[in-house]
């Protein structure tokens with residue numbers, strides 16, 4: 001597994017506003033969308049392409065086009081849905097699959113309640129979207145499922161990661177073709193499995209269900 005922390009002043013600026021407890025849901029959704037677009041630029045650096053010949057008004061030249069099969073983008077419901085538009089803005093021809101997963105807030109175990117994507121992902125590049133990598137339970141289970149279906153290259157795009165979750169991913173997905181792209185790796189997890197300093201519950205803040 002490879003970890004890529006995107007070091008850019010615009011990413012840091014938007015992430016700081018996301019973290020602020022005073023940021024309301026509409027602003028949180030807009031900033032998430034903008035941040036994902038910046039992360040997606042880095043996350044798609046190795047997206048597969050083919051050379052194509054194109055004709056400009058002036059001359060014939062070599063161009064580049066995304067390869068087939070098209071990449072698959074998989075948001076992990078619910079919070080990952082807030083990242084889908086930002087990602088598909090850069091990859092408009094991508095296919096989209098859905099994975100519904102929820103973490104039990106007592107045991108911190110992740111369980112899957114919905115799966116809607118092709119059974120066969122042989123040879124596919126997959127981009128998984130989830131704002132938070134906390135204990136890593138959710139992403140490890142999601143990525144294992146994608147690799148079991150034949151995905152050859154999986155990139156997880158997350159807003160924030162905890163060092164504990166990164167270590168779990170590195171251990172559980174050692175030697176696998178997996179990359180994690182994140183805006184930051186925070187200090188630690190607290191006793192409730194929340195990222196510190198973090199930004200709170202991403203799903204609640206996106207969809208206004210906090211408190």
Ligand SMILES: O=P(O)(O)OC[C@H]1O[C@H](OP(=O)(O)OP(=O)(O)O)[C@H](O)[C@@H]1O
Nearest residue numbers: 077078079102103134135136137138203
């Ligand atoms: O790394 P982990 O410890 O597994 O935790 C991270 C998961 O927890 C959150 O989802 P949550 O269960 O709150 O579901 P939601 O998106 O429906 O709010 C988050 O969006 C991740 O999916």
Ligand SMILES: O=c1cc[nH]c(=O)[nH]1
Nearest residue numbers: 134194195200201202
């Ligand atoms: O800090 C955290 C941890 C898990 N899920 C969240 O939404 N936030």
Ligand SMILES: [Mg+2]
Nearest residue numbers: 201202203204
């Ligand atoms: Mg949640």
